[in-house]
Amino acid sequence: MPNTEAARPLPQGASNAPLLEIKNLKMHFPVKGGVLMRAKKVCKAVDDVSLSIQPGETLGLVGESGCGKSTLGNCVVRLNHPTAGSVNFNGIELTRLSRKALKPYRKDIQMIFQDPAESLNARHSVREILEEPFILHHIGEADFRRKKVHELLEKVGLPSSAADRFPFEFSGGQRQRIGIARAIALNPKLIICDEPVSALDVSVQSQVLNLLLDLQKSMDLSYLFIAHDLAVVKHISDRIAIMYLGKIVESGPADSIYRHPYHAYTKALISAIPIPDPRKKSERIILKGDVPSPIDPPVGCAFARRSWMPCTEAEARQPGVFKEVRPGHWVELHPATVENYKDFL
Amino acid sequence: MTSRDDSDILLVRDLVTAFDTDEGQLTAVDGVSFRVKRGKTLGIVGESGCGKSVTALSIMRLLPYPMGKILNGEVLFEGRDLVAAPADALYRIRGAGIGMIFQEPMTALNPVHRIGEQLSEVYQLHHKSISRKEAWDRSVDMLSKVGIPSPEIRVGEYPHQLSGGMRQRVVIAMALALEPKLVIADEPTTALDVTIQAQILELMQSLQRRMRMSIIMITHNLGVIAETCDEVVVMYAGRIVEMGSVYQIFENPQHLYTCGLLNSIPRLENPRKSRMQTIRGFVPGLRELPVGARFAPRSPHPEARSYVDSDRYRTVRPDLVEIEDGHWVEDEPCVRVF
Numbered sequence: 001m002p003n004t005e006a007a008r009p010l011p012q013g014a015s016n017a018p019l020l021e022i023k024n025l026k027m028h029f030p031v032k033g034g035v036l037m038r039a040k041k042v043c044k045a046v047d048d049v050s051l052s053i054q055p056g057e058t059l060g061l062v063g064e065s066g067c068g069k070s071t072l073g074n075c076v077v078r079l080n081h082p083t084a085g086s087v088n089f090n091g092i093e094l095t096r097l098s099r100k101a102l103k104p105y106r107k108d109i110q111m112i113f114q115d116p117a118e119s120l121n122a123r124h125s126v127r128e129i130l131e132e133p134f135i136l137h138h139i140g141e142a143d144f145r146r147k148k149v150h151e152l153l154e155k156v157g158l159p160s161s162a163a164d165r166f167p168f169e170f171s172g173g174q175r176q177r178i179g180i181a182r183a184i185a186l187n188p189k190l191i192i193c194d195e196p197v198s199a200l201d202v203s204v205q206s207q208v209l210n211l212l213l214d215l216q217k218s219m220d221l222s223y224l225f226i227a228h229d230l231a232v233v234k235h236i237s238d239r240i241a242i243m244y245l246g247k248i249v250e251s252g253p254a255d256s257i258y259r260h261p262y263h264a265y266t267k268a269l270i271s272a273i274p275i276p277d278p279r280k281k282s283e284r285i286i287l288k289g290d291v292p293s294p295i296d297p298p299v300g301c302a303f304a305r306r307s308w309m310p311c312t313e314a315e316a317r318q319p320g321v322f323k324e325v326r327p328g329h330w331v332e333l334h335p336a337t338v339e340n341y342k343d344f345l
Numbered sequence: 346m347t348s349r350d351d352s353d354i355l356l357v358r359d360l361v362t363a364f365d366t367d368e369g370q371l372t373a374v375d376g377v378s379f380r381v382k383r384g385k386t387l388g389i390v391g392e393s394g395c396g397k398s399v400t401a402l403s404i405m406r407l408l409p410y411p412m413g414k415i416l417n418g419e420v421l422f423e424g425r426d427l428v429a430a431p432a433d434a435l436y437r438i439r440g441a442g443i444g445m446i447f448q449e450p451m452t453a454l455n456p457v458h459r460i461g462e463q464l465s466e467v468y469q470l471h472h473k474s475i476s477r478k479e480a481w482d483r484s485v486d487m488l489s490k491v492g493i494p495s496p497e498i499r500v501g502e503y504p505h506q507l508s509g510g511m512r513q514r515v516v517i518a519m520a521l522a523l524e525p526k527l528v529i530a531d532e533p534t535t536a537l538d539v540t541i542q543a544q545i546l547e548l549m550q551s552l553q554r555r556m557r558m559s560i561i562m563i564t565h566n567l568g569v570i571a572e573t574c575d576e577v578v579v580m581y582a583g584r585i586v587e588m589g590s591v592y593q594i595f596e597n598p599q600h601l602y603t604c605g606l607l608n609s610i611p612r613l614e615n616p617r618k619s620r621m622q623t624i625r626g627f628v629p630g631l632r633e634l635p636v637g638a639r640f641a642p643r644s645p646h647p648e649a650r651s652y653v654d655s656d657r658y659r660t661v662r663p664d665l666v667e668i669e670d671g672h673w674v675e676d677e678p679c680v681r682v683f
Contacts, residue, residue: 065509201392201393202610203392204392205609205611206610206622209611209621210620228538229539230539230613234611234617235615235617235618235619238617238618254617272542274568274571275571276568276570276607277571278571281572286543287544291538
């Protein structure tokens with residue numbers, strides 16, 4: 001699928017270059033098997049994805065488990081080394097840098113994880129956790145770090161007394177605040193948020209979302225916000241990309257995606273969200289079967305076999321065409337994904 | 346509120362459940378009463394630690410032994426008190442009378458036994474005369490009822506060979522195998538993706554219609570509650586703070602905690618990047634619970650502060666009061682809509 005989203009002309013007035021530009025990114029994992037544990041198959045976790053994020057923008061990346069959204073985030077921070085494609089951050093090509101050459105850029109791209117209980121070292125006090133980024137990057141003396149820890153705690157709404165306590169002494173929401181404080185410690189430009197609120201209770205979730213919005217404003221942050229909950233993503237994002245089986249199937253401005261979804265999968269995702277209103281029984285689109293495995297994914301259009309729109313076997317074996325259907329709104333056009341798809345070709 | 350009625354399949358009265366811990370006895374469920382009507386779905390909603398799962402385990406008498414104890418109350422299933430029932434009577438009721446669906450299908454299934462063996466076991470335990478062949482055939486039948494494609498092949502597979510959605514279907518098949526009159530589903534879709542969640546909710550609703558069962562749906566997801574439930578119980582810190590029909594709870598919430606929950610859900614139609622309403626503070630620990638209205642320290646009510654400082658907060662437990670037909674709310678002005 002020629003995925004040309006990143007190559008799109010920038011909207012009028014947005015003359016500045018993107019902060020992050022991902023082009024034709026592939027992350028293929030060998031799957032070992034057999035007696036000799038040789039690589040037998042390939043798991044195409046991320047398969048030819050192009051995306052961009054402007055400074056100060058939030059890009060929401062939505063998809064179900066196993067679609068490759070976390071792997072994509074990991075590729076940006078080089079927790080995974082991509083198989084092919086480019087990750088350009090602020091004009092620097094990150095995929096070609098050695099680990100050592102990459103280190104200064106790690107300050108600028110930080111990460112917030114889903115489970116703060118697992119991503120914070122249980123044996124370190126909050127002070128040690130928050131001082132670590134400064135120590136690793138040789139920034140400031142002990143006094144400076146001490147001051148910084150208190151500043152960070154205040155920024156994320158925790159009392160200074162939290163510094164000398166340990167992660168297990170905090171609730172889930174407070175722990176996520178500690179994770180956020182660590183992520184913003186070095187004044188990053190981009191934060192990869194991988195399901196940052198999905199483990200939290202609703203009332204805590206809204207507090208953390210507000211905190212992320214406040215920090216974005218005050219620190220001019222960009223977010224790559226990875227989540228499976230479309231309602232949460234739509235709330236916090238400027239643009240949204242929908243990922244299915246390693247590929248982006250639809251992307252565009254958040255309101256446009258929500259109001260005018262084109263792709264059958266996006267429509268199914270939106271209809272599947274249970275509506276908290278007993279009089280609005282949502283007309284759920286029930287998809288057939290499960291997401292296919294990214295190991296030996298189906299040839300052609302990955303979604304064709306789950307779609308309710310009919311297409312012939314020959315058509316299903318043909319990949320869709322990624323095209324702009326409204327300003328900035330791109331969709332995979334295929335008989336099984338978009339109604340009257342020929343109108344857009 | 347608590348008189349028995351033939352239209353009730355389950356009546357829970359003044360249930361108190363506590364756990365023995367290193368820090369002494371902690372009360373997880375503190376005087377909970379509600380009823381489940383035949384053929385209807387009751388939702389229990391609340392955040393982590395509010396006691397909703399412990400309530401379910403207490404009904405099934407599946408509390409961790411010896412730490413968990415029911416200290417008080419009755420659980421009347423078709424008029425029979427399960428709290429006082431002997432162990433062998435409970436074996437017959439679990440599965441055949443009340444089925445249970447757990448959140449994590451991987452931990453609810455045994456990884457070293459085939460799907461068919463686990464399902465057959467349900468039939469064999471309850472019908473001593475049934476042959477292995479017959480139990481196996483019934484298992485295939487049940488799998489096809491819950492919408493598992495090619496059930497005759499799946500029945501011979503192990504849990505790890507199935508996807509999360511398929512595993513949850515197997516767990517549902519096991520819970521419904523003996524056509525129980527009541528099913529307790531504890532966060533049945535929380536571990537699943539939204540499109541799979543939609544499939545499972547659809548499945549449960551169609552099976553409920555076909556088998557005329559009652560369901561207790563325990564979840565933190567208010568969307569799931571609105572779509573599946575007839576009646577709703579809202580729990581906070583071990584107590585019921587409000588209950589009523591799904592319309593009363595969603596359209597005329599009277600407890601400030603219920604309002605707070607409803608306001609903090611991100612909704613697709615909300616303006617983007619707007620500040621979300623939140624509930625200030627956080628859920629109190631089980632060690633520091635007052636006798637009075639437990640939500641008061643977080644309440645936005647102007648008199649909440651003085652109430653928290655009062656003797657009443659330390660000594661008087663608020664009752665539930667019926668404010669309209671079937672709509673009950675904690676009788677303390679400081680935690681009610683003002």
